Amino acid sequence: MRGLFLNVLLAVVWALFSGEVSLRELVIGFLLGYALLNFFPDALGTRSYQRTSFALLRFVALFIRELTVANVQVALLALHPRPDLKPMIFKVEIHPHTDTTLTLLAATVTLMPGSVVLGFSQDRREMFVHAIGLENTRTARASIHRVESALMAFLPPLSLHKEVT
The missing domain is CATH 1.10.287 (Helix Hairpins)
Incomplete structure (x- = not known):
C-alpha cells in the first residue's frame, strides 16, 4: 500500500x-x-509493491491471451457448418480460497468464451465448470490452473483475508 x-x-x-x-x-x-x-x-x-504490480501485469497479460484464444476457438465453432461443440462438465481441484478470490477466479473463468463456472464444492476445493469446444478436460483444467496461479500471485496471502461466513 x-x-x-x-x-x-x-x-x-x-x-x-x-x-x-x-x-x-x-x-x-x-x-x-x-x-x-x-x-x-x-x-x-516498495519491494512488495513492485512484486505485486509485476504479478498483476502478468495476470492481465495471461488473461488477455486466454481470452483471445477462447474467442478464436468459439468463433471457429460458430463459423463451422456442423460444429463439434464437445460440451463437457468437469471439476477442477483448486487451492483454498476466500470468498473474494473465489469470486475473482469464477468471474475470470466465466468471462472466457465457451466456459461457465457452475459452482463450488462444500469444502471450496473443487470448482465445477461447463465448457465447449475443447479437445479434452486436461487442457481446460490446465488453462484454469494457469489463471488461478496468476491470480494468486498478486493477491495477498490467504491469512490476510477476512473470511465472510
Missing part, C-alpha cells in the same frame, strides 16, 4: 511541477514515479 501511495504522490507532484494538472501529466508522473520506485525499492520500502 505504501508503494501505491508514493507512486500516486509522485504523479501529483509531477503534475504540479509541470504546471498542468491533466490526465496526461498524471499518467506521465505515475510512470516516472513507478520507474523511480523500481530503481530504489529497498530504500523506499
Whole structure:
C-alpha cells in the first residue's frame, strides 16, 4: 500500500511541477514515479509493491491471451457448418480460497468464451465448470490452473483475508 501511495504522490507532484494538472501529466508522473520506485525499492520500502504490480501485469497479460484464444476457438465453432461443440462438465481441484478470490477466479473463468463456472464444492476445493469446444478436460483444467496461479500471485496471502461466513 505504501508503494501505491508514493507512486500516486509522485504523479501529483509531477503534475504540479509541470504546471498542468491533466490526465496526461498524471499518467506521465505515475510512470516516472513507478520507474523511480523500481530503481530504489529497498530504500523506499516498495519491494512488495513492485512484486505485486509485476504479478498483476502478468495476470492481465495471461488473461488477455486466454481470452483471445477462447474467442478464436468459439468463433471457429460458430463459423463451422456442423460444429463439434464437445460440451463437457468437469471439476477442477483448486487451492483454498476466500470468498473474494473465489469470486475473482469464477468471474475470470466465466468471462472466457465457451466456459461457465457452475459452482463450488462444500469444502471450496473443487470448482465445477461447463465448457465447449475443447479437445479434452486436461487442457481446460490446465488453462484454469494457469489463471488461478496468476491470480494468486498478486493477491495477498490467504491469512490476510477476512473470511465472510
